Amino acid sequence: xxxxxxxxPATPGQPPSLYRDAxxxxxxxxxxxxxxxxxxxxxxxxQALFQLLPALAKDIxxxxxxxxxxxxxxxxxxxxxxxxxxxxxxxEAADGELIEGGKIYIARGNYHMTVATVExxxxxxxxxxxxxxFCRPAVDxxxxxxxxxFGRNVLVIILTGMGQDxxxxxxxxxxxxxxxxxxxxxxxxxxxxxxxVATAGICSAVLPIGEISAYVLKxxxxxxx
Numbered sequence: 001x002x003x004x005x006x007x008x009p010a011t012p013g014q015p016p017s018l019y020r021d022a023x024x025x026x027x028x029x030x031x032x033x034x035x036x037x038x039x040x041x042x043x044x045x046x047q048a049l050f051q052l053l054p055a056l057a058k059d060i061x062x063x064x065x066x067x068x069x070x071x072x073x074x075x076x077x078x079x080x081x082x083x084x085x086x087x088x089x090x091x092e093a094a095d096g097e098l099i100e101g102g103k104i105y106i107a108r109g110n111y112h113m114t115v116a117t118v119e120x121x122x123x124x125x126x127x128x129x130x131x132x133x134f135c136r137p138a139v140d141x142x143x144x145x146x147x148x149x150f151g152r153n154v155l156v157i158i159l160t161g162m163g164q165d166x167x168x169x170x171x172x173x174x175x176x177x178x179x180x181x182x183x184x185x186x187x188x189x190x191x192x193x194x195x196x197v198a199t200a201g202i203c204s205a206v207l208p209i210g211e212i213s214a215y216v217l218k219x220x221x222x223x224x225x
Contacts, residue, residue, distance in 0.1 A: 026201075026203055029219070030152065032155070032219070032222075034062055035153040036063050036064075036154055037064045037065070037157065038065045038156045039052075039064065039066045039157045040067050040142070040143070040158050041067075041069070041158075041160060041161050042069040042165065042190070042192075044160035044161065044189025045068045045159050045160055045161055048159040048160050048188075049066065049068065049082060049159070052157075052213055055214075056086075056213040056216055057086040057088045057104060059217055060102075060220045061102055062155075063099050063100060063102070065093075066104065066105065066106050067113055067138065069138075070137075072108065073109065075107065076092050079104075082104060086104060088103065089104070090106065091105055093105040093108055093113050093124045094108075095125060096123055097124040098122070099115060099123065107142065108126060110136055110137075111137055112129055112138055113125075114141050114144075115150075117149050122149055129141070133163050133165035138165050139166040140167075143170060143172060144169050146173070147172050147173055147175075151177065151178075152178050153178065154176070154178035155179050155220065156173050156178065157180075157183075157216065158180065158183065158193050159183045159194060159209070160183055160188035160189045160190055160193070161188075161190060161192055163193060164192060164193060164196035167196040167200060167202075170200075180197055181215065181216070182197050182203050182206045184206050184208050187210070
């Protein structure tokens with residue numbers, strides 16, 4: 001069943017969005033126990049991540065993979081900050097690195113971060129394939145690869161950012177049976193990426209940044225049937 005609502009208006013000083021006046025179309029949340037959590041973000045993303053991850057990472061066992069649009073060197077600094085704030089092992093992902101529960105992996109600047117199963121182990125794979133959505137790293141290749149490895153057991157969070165990176169990957173996640181949630185317009189610096197998925201009908205929830213962690217924890221801490 002689909003539900004609709006109107007996107008909240010921009011707060012004073014917020015830039016306009018292509019999706020600001022569009023309807024948010026929600027779908028019912030699938031009854032999954034996610035094996036992995038993926039986050040995509042761009043403009044305003046670091047601040048959103050700093051608010052989200054300390055509350056989220058302390059209580060979950062799933063690995064968290066993050067693609068933030070950011071050049072090399074800055075992703076190293078981002079990983080260090082997130083590690084300190086979250087209290088969880090956090091790495092700027094390396095090619096061939098084993099994906100382990102409780103760890104946070106940040107896409108390396110100028111490389112797409114994907115995942116693959118090699119000899120029964122789930123590994124990080126980095127590549128310099130052409131940019132997608134004018135970005136490298138991009139969210140879409142990460143999400144596509146996650147559906148190939150984890151099937152329906154993927155939970156995606158799309159945070160503030162310009163453009164629509166994450167839309168096609170989010171559609172692949174939902175088609176496989178996974179779930180997508182997005183940051184709302186009122187708390188986003190730019191409601192581009194989250195606006196794209198929110199108005200495409202693939203999100204189970206569109207929430208203020210301060211409410212996302214509690215929503216995700218309820219899903220991430222479910223018991224398998």
